Amino acid sequence: MNFSVLQFPASNCDQDAVHAVRLFGHSARLVWHKDASLGDTDCVIVPGGFSYGDYLRCGAIARFSPVMQAVKQFADNGGHVLGICNGFQVLTEAGLLPGALIRNRDLQFHCENIFLKTATNDSPFTSQIPAGKILRVPIAHGEGCYFADEETLAKLKANNQILWQYCDATGNLTDSANPNGALQNIAGICNEKRNVAGLMPHPERACEPLLGSDDGKWIFESIFAALKNKTVAAAA
Amino acid sequence: MKAKIIITPKKAVLDPQGKTVQTALEHMGYTGVTGVHIGKYIEIDLAPGTDKAAASKALNDAAYKLLSNPVIEDYKLEIE
Numbered sequence: 481m482n483f484s485v486l487q488f489p490a491s492n493c494d495q496d497a498v499h500a501v502r503l504f505g506h507s508a509r510l511v512w513h514k515d516a517s518l519g520d521t522d523c524v525i526v527p528g529g530f531s532y533g534d535y536l537r538c539g540a541i542a543r544f545s546p547v548m549q550a551v552k553q554f555a556d557n558g559g560h561v562l563g564i565c566n567g568f569q570v571l572t573e574a575g576l577l578p579g580a581l582i583r584n585r586d587l588q589f590h591c592e593n594i595f596l597k598t599a600t601n602d603s604p605f606t607s608q609i610p611a612g613k614i615l616r617v618p619i620a621h622g623e624g625c626y627f628a629d630e631e632t633l634a635k636l637k638a639n640n641q642i643l644w645q646y647c648d649a650t651g652n653l654t655d656s657a658n659p660n661g662a663l664q665n666i667a668g669i670c671n672e673k674r675n676v677a678g679l680m681p682h683p684e685r686a687c688e689p690l691l692g693s694d695d696g697k698w699i700f701e702s703i704f705a706a707l708k709n710k711t712v713a714a715a716a
Numbered sequence: 717m718k719a720k721i722i723i724t725p726k727k728a729v730l731d732p733q734g735k736t737v738q739t740a741l742e743h744m745g746y747t748g749v750t751g752v753h754i755g756k757y758i759e760i761d762l763a764p765g766t767d768k769a770a771a772s773k774a775l776n777d778a779a780y781k782l783l784s785n786p787v788i789e790d791y792k793l794e795i796e
Contacts, residue, residue, distance in 0.1 A: 537785055544782070573785065580787040582725075585732050627729055628787055661730060 481510040481707045484521040485566075486551070488542050493564060493684065496561035498682040501525075504700055513545040522707050523560040526567030528620070528682060538581065538623050540570035548574055560604055560703060561676045565621055567677030568668070576676050577669060578636065579628030581621075585661025589622040593693070594659055596667055596681060597647040600640045603670050604706030605677040608698055614651050615644075615695040617681040619659060624680040626669075636669060644668040644679055663705050673709035717762035720794045723784045724755035726758050732756055758783055 483501045487494045487510045501508035508525075508626055511518055518524065532541035542548060548570070555561050555576055561616040563571040571577045584590060596615040598606050609615070628636065636642055645665040653665045659681070670680025683696030724781045731753055738752040762771055775793055784791040 535723055539780065540785070552743070572787075578787075580785055582729060583732055585730055587732050587736060625730065631730065661732075692788070 481490040481522045481704060483519050483523050483525060483571055484511045484518050485509070485525045486511050486513065486547055487527075488513045488529065488531035488545065490531055490533055491527050491529035491566070493566075495684065496682070497525045497527045497564065497684045500696070500700060501540050503687055504697070504704065506704065511541045511547055511548045513542070516546040516550055518547070518550045520553055521554065521559070521564070522710075523562065524701060526551070526556060526561065526566060526570050526678075527684075528565030531566055531570060532581055534566075534623075537573065538566060539571075539573040540586045542566075542570045543574040549648055552576065555671075558673070560706060562605060562703065563676075563698075564682055564684060565619075565624075565680055568680055569623065569675075570678060571678045575654065577678050578625055578632045578641075579669070581594075581623050582625045582627050583623050583657070584621070584625050589620075590624070590659045591618070591620040592659070593618050594681060595647050595649055595651075595657065596644045597651050597653065599642045599645055602640060603643055603674050603677065603702075605668075605670060605699055606643050608702040608705050610698070612651070613695075613698065614647065614649065615683075615698065616684040616693045617684075617696050618650035619681045619685055621660070621680055624662065625660040626666040626680075628663065631704050637662060639672055641669050641674075642666055643670055643677060644681070717766050717768075717771070719760040719762055719771065720796070721758040721760070721775070721779055721783055722755060722792045722794075723758070723779075723789050724753050724764055724791075724792055726788055730789045742794060755789070762795070771795055
């Protein structure tokens with residue numbers, strides 16, 4: 481599978497994403513923000529970082545870059561897109577995912593390992609996560625508090641679009657396990673069509689035991705499985 | 717000519733900065749403060765003689781698309 485990892489000025493998790501994809505034997509390449517085309521791509525990763533210096537709002541400027549027009553078109557055609565951290569912020573600003581990410585409720589930048597509960601296996605980003613498995617992955621953000629108005633939140637729940645929620649080590653969705661004040665402990669969501677997802681935690685930084693956890697691999701394995709199914713379906 | 721855009725967080729959105737400043741004001745002894753909301757102020761210089769109506773239309777468009785995020789923020793536009 482071919483992954484395109486976007487590179488904005490001040491992206492800083494782009495190489496980590498490329499490394500994670502290659503670790504599992506797939507190909508990944510960087511796509512510069514000024515490129516208007518993605519080329520041969522099966523999946524796009526919008527990586528973490530501080531695109532355009534986080535000026536104005538996180539992700540606000542990146543959404544207007546030429547490459548994001550190509551990503552929008554790719555997503556509209558059913559292509560799989562995963563936004564991680566700043567990438568999640570970019571996707572909400574671009575309107576590819578509902579809601580917004582605002583300042584952490586305690587105004588602190590949080591750089592720590594957290595626990596994630598998978599709310600549904602019914603998505604290309606979660607299908608391979610073992611039932612009941614609590615993922616231990618890092619977060620590193622100052623603006624990760626997920627917000628959506630009541631109507632949007634109700635729709636997210638009705639459509640099963642909440643993919644991951646912050647929890648404690650045993651899977652309870654407690655307020656103390658919520659690092660940023662996100663509504664309903666939301667750490668990641670997908671769109672209605674389920675081909676675009678975003679999350680604040682960094683699965684790409686937790687794919688090898690050497691890094692303290694390889695739980696992030698389940699998210700990548702889910703994407704690989706979804707892409708494989710898609711290829712098989714297309715060939716049939 | 718100048719356009720002034722004031723951006724504030726929507727009432728339903730958590731505003732931890734505002735809350736922290738409100739608490740600080742209370743600690744300093746300032747009474748009667750029932751809310752603090754922290755936003756952004758953007759000043760845009762416009763060429764002299766710019767048509768006000770056209771500028772207002774364009775800036776409202778820009779404020780909606782880029783300068784504010786309508787999911788979490790409200791804005792007020794003034795041209796003078």
